[in-house]
Amino acid sequence: MKLKLNxxxxxxxxxxxxxxxxxxxxxxxxxxxxxxxxxxxxxxRLNPDIEIHLRKKERSYFFPVYQHAVRNSSLSHFLYHNHYDGEYLLPEFKHMDFLWLMKGDCVENNDCSEIIQTIKHIAGVQMVAELTNEKIRNKGHLVF
Structure with a gap:
């Protein structure tokens, strides 16, 4: 019997x-x-254990992932770099430099808004937007 991963x-x-x-x-x-x-x-901190490795056109691409775990919570924050050597982790969002994933616990709207406002105050940041799951075609690229 052959098992297939869904x-x-x-x-x-x-x-x-x-x-x-x-x-x-x-x-x-x-x-x-x-x-x-x-x-x-x-x-x-950079977490090399969850670095995303994609193969396209017989080439390897490596997308670093930074991680922050919230103390006394199951919530973790993951920061992906969306570009590597001319390739994109999420090609449908080529204009985005970074992708910030909050996972492991529910993040309330006001907490998310607070994070967005803080990011907007960082020098060099031009835009921050929440990306809805429906708009992400290559979700599998973010799975580690």
């Missing part, structure tokens, strides 16, 4: 109770994380 089901489970922000910012990913950590008291 990717759609896996992806839906992964995205249950998540919020996703798209960010346009002309700063390096490590500088952006440093500013988030300083302004918000977060502790974003």
């Amino acid at each position: 990717i759609d089901e896996l992806t839906e489970d992964f995205f249950c109770d998540t919020r996703l922000l798209g960010i346009i910012a002309s700063v390096k990913n490590y500088q952006f994380c440093w500013q988030l950590n300083r302004l918000m008291g977060y502790n974003f």
Whole structure:
């Protein structure tokens, strides 16, 4: 008997109770994380264990993922870099430099709005917008 992994089901489970922000910012990913950590008291760190690896046109692309786990909570924040060597993690959002995923616990609207307002005050940030799950065609690319 052959078992088949249901990717759609896996992806839906992964995205249950998540919020996703798209960010346009002309700063390096490590500088952006440093500013988030300083302004918000977060502790974003590069997590090489969940780096996203995509193969396209017989080439490998690596998208770093930074992670911040909220103390005494199941909530974690993940910051993906959307570009790597001319390729995009989410091609439908090519204009977005970063993708911020909040996962593991429900994030209330006012908490999400507060995060968006704080990000907007970071030097080099041009835009922050919440991306709804329906608009994301390549959700599977964010699953680690």
